[in-house]
Amino acid sequence: MSVSRKQFDAFARRNLAIDRAVKRAIDELWDMLDKDDLESLLNDLAIQLPLVADKFGKAAAMVSAEFYDASRVAAKAKGMFSATTASGALWKVDRDVAYAFSDDFAYNDVKSFLTQSVQGVVRDYGRETIRENCKQDRWSDGYCSVPTSDNPCAFCIIKALGSPGGNKRYKGELLDEEVYEDAWHADCKCILEPIWGESPNWVEGQYDEYWDMYQAGRTQAYNDTGKSFTEGLTAKEVLSGMRKANGVS
Numbered sequence: 001m002s003v004s005r006k007q008f009d010a011f012a013r014r015n016l017a018i019d020r021a022v023k024r025a026i027d028e029l030w031d032m033l034d035k036d037d038l039e040s041l042l043n044d045l046a047i048q049l050p051l052v053a054d055k056f057g058k059a060a061a062m063v064s065a066e067f068y069d070a071s072r073v074a075a076k077a078k079g080m081f082s083a084t085t086a087s088g089a090l091w092k093v094d095r096d097v098a099y100a101f102s103d104d105f106a107y108n109d110v111k112s113f114l115t116q117s118v119q120g121v122v123r124d125y126g127r128e129t130i131r132e133n134c135k136q137d138r139w140s141d142g143y144c145s146v147p148t149s150d151n152p153c154a155f156c157i158i159k160a161l162g163s164p165g166g167n168k169r170y171k172g173e174l175l176d177e178e179v180y181e182d183a184w185h186a187d188c189k190c191i192l193e194p195i196w197g198e199s200p201n202w203v204e205g206q207y208d209e210y211w212d213m214y215q216a217g218r219t220q221a222y223n224d225t226g227k228s229f230t231e232g233l234t235a236k237e238v239l240s241g242m243r244k245a246n247g248v249s
Helices: 005-032 038-075 091-100 110-136 154-160 178-182 206-225 235-246
Strands: 143-146 191-194
Touching: 005 038, 005 110, 005 191, 038 091, 038 110, 038 191, 091 110, 110 143, 110 191, 143 154, 154 206, 154 235, 206 235
Parallel strands: none
Antiparallel strands: 143 191
């Protein structure tokens, strides 16, 4: 068996606690900075935010490594293996700080935008830890993305349905553009769960609900594009159909 739903929910809560800690840290940092001097503010954020992301990212990676080992024990997996931590893409913070102070910035609130950016990179540390250990562990059956939000978006639903039954390594069977496999929207709170021959921790009926939404989206996409059922749909077309058919974001 895999970890219990109780263990999975505890893992989700620990990740949420790190999310909140990141926000508190950025709130405190923001209060100390001189917002009247934009050049100084840009330089300070460019230095400090990657440090915040790395500090809490390492905490998220450690939590994910512990969860991986707990999953392995619960599954009575073969062989000897101890999870290690992985890093996230800190370059994204550098990119977003530069963008936030550019003429192209299209959001209203710099602080909220950068907080979301750092939180996303911190979550990357945790997700990469699960992904990398699944790759290194020869006895692993892979991982699946499991939404933790009550109202996941169409993109997260498709990622969760990555393989029939959601019990194999996500290979993008439902997403034809390869880039989507490693993509996460900025405020995504989906968790990667390692799998050993069993389905991940779906809430009862959750998978069937997502599958029905996916199929409704495909039908809508065929209607919208005018394609015949013998023609393939792109991921973008299905996502658009899901949003229209199911009223999701």
